[in-house]
Amino acid sequence: MDREIQFNLNGNETTVVIKDHWTLLHLLREELGLLGTKEGCGSGECGACTVMVDDLAVNACLYLAVEVDSKKVVTIEGLASADGELHPVQKAFVENGGIQCGFCSPGMIMSATALLKENATPEEDDIKHAIAGNICRCTGYVQIIDSIRKAARAEEGDTVRVVAWQDD
Ligand code: FES
Ligand code: FES
Numbered sequence: 001m002d003r004e005i006q007f008n009l010n011g012n013e014t015t016v017v018i019k020d021h022w023t024l025l026h027l028l029r030e031e032l033g034l035l036g037t038k039e040g041c042g043s044g045e046c047g048a049c050t051v052m053v054d055d056l057a058v059n060a061c062l063y064l065a066v067e068v069d070s071k072k073v074v075t076i077e078g079l080a081s082a083d084g085e086l087h088p089v090q091k092a093f094v095e096n097g098g099i100q101c102g103f104c105s106p107g108m109i110m111s112a113t114a115l116l117k118e119n120a121t122p123e124e125d126d127i128k129h130a131i132a133g134n135i136c137r138c139t140g141y142v143q144i145i146d147s148i149r150k151a152a153r154a155e156e157g158d159t160v161r162v163v164a165w166q167d168d
Contacts, residue, residue: 005069010078018065025060036076047134050107057114076106089151098147100138108134112148
């Protein structure tokens, strides 16, 4: 059955007609052309498809598109500012070797961003817990955890920017 939904996508009010069985991943990639959100396993195992819905990290491959009606969705495309400046978490991944092949990176960065919105000063265990559902085949995770820690703590003031960014 076709259904019209309205939601905020990366800061833009968006109206789309969807089918009830579509996943959010299908809607984003196949219908809206937002290819930054990756499809890995398609079954909730790898985290490559992670996006934020109302500030919480979710697996878009398991999340029905109909469920984003009236909600706020942020994908990797929505993190950088309008002038192209990278989000602090993106910068930290680039600067600290958190990205190698990059396939896991959008999902990993979305999980990290959701964590830092909830907890601006995470301990290492908090970081590990937040990215437990995100599989990386390249980095060994050390650089990723380091990147997330530095995104939160690298400079005085960065923590506030990370937390506030999505609401600007
Ligand atoms: S593609 Fe969604 S968890 Fe792997
Ligand atoms: S950087 Fe290659 S899978 Fe994570």
